[in-house]
Amino acid sequence: MAVSFLQEREVSDLCLGKPPLRSLSATSTIADALAALKNSEDSFISVWNCDHRRSKKESEAEAEEEGECCGCVGKVCMVDVICFLCREDNLLSPSQALKAPLSIILSQAPPQIVVHLEPSSSLLEAIDLILQGAQNLVVPIIAPTRRSGISRRKQHQIQIQIQKSSTTTTSHNGREFCWLTQEDVIRFLLGSIGLFTPLPALSIDALGIISTDVLAIDYYSPASMALPAISKSLADQTSVAIVDSDGTFIGEISPFILGCCDETVAAAVTTLSTGDLMAYIDGGGPPEDLVRVVKARLREKNLEKMLEEFTILSPLASEASSASSASSSDEESSSVRMRMRSGGRYSRSSSYSARMVRKAEAIVCHPKSSLVAVMIQAIAHRVNYLWVIEDDCSLVGIVTFSSMLKVFREHLETM
Structure with missing residues (x-):
């Protein structure tokens, strides 16, 4: 039943109410990205490789044909900018460093971190892509045929004006996109958690999804030594644990x-x-x-x-x-x-x-916490992971959305 449920559900079901992506051109500078991030409520800005000079064509067939050469090639956030500025050769003149092309930051990201997916694709396909390493699934927003009596031509003209007045754009060759994250998928599965009984009631320890391969650094170490770990945690969608000499968990650099x-x-x-x-x-x-x-x-x-x-x-x-x-x-x-x-x-x-x-404090759980409890806790605090600690605050490991999705996928294969 759970297998058919995930195969029949389309990713468009998860896109309802999603805002269109704000985006930057891949030819932008890091300063452009910084300005866009400061003017946005989003933590990430999508980066696209598109030729917007041809965006005035209004035929749907032409837009779809041109869409093949217009795609999201990555994402950028404030952490990328901060880590870039902390490089030794950029410390002497940050303003000069910000003039560098955005591609310098994007080149540090792992391949296939952002993947395009059609709205008609199944949720099961989306989960498989995430388990293969995708962090964000870029999905076209299905536009209504007519809205408030405004013609498609008029809507397109309005969209062009919005693009001209903003550093970032939301439309690509006449199409708007949103993206789905691991959190969106976990949230959706939680709404149908009864289909996966008895899996949700099992502890994360029993399920074997606690990873001991964590990024950790000593409390008294120079923060600059944590930069490689911060960059890796960003790529892995995790965090850096702060521990003392006894291995006691103190907090995190998230x-x-x-x-x-x-x-x-x-x-x-x-x-x-x-x-x-x-x-x-x-x-x-x-x-x-x-x-x-x-x-x-x-x-x-x-x-x-x-x-x-x-x-x-x-x-x-x-x-x-x-x-x-x-x-x-x-x-x-x-x-x-x-x-x-x-x-x-x-x-x-x-x-x-x-x-x-959310509060700037580490979110933790116990090895005996149930899978469903951990899912609820992570979603409530808007994090992709939870630190797992013992009663004495010693660090056991970390449990992530990715490991949760993996155990759901393995459960389906046994059904």
């Missing part, structure tokens, strides 16, 4: 939270420890004492150019003494760490950032 910041976080990554970076990005704005630490250490590293260009730090310019020494900055950083730790346990701020949709 690409999701980092993506809710702006490009100036590159200065914090360059100067702070991972523990301090965790506090820096955790809330509605960086703590003032940590800002002073960042400013002092930028001067120590002769990165005054970064200090000048990252104007978000300027409100505290009068407070930060230009004579700050390495010893004073280390003292401030130490006081921050001591304040974060209370009674042997690390505490996190409960404040929100303007673009965040």
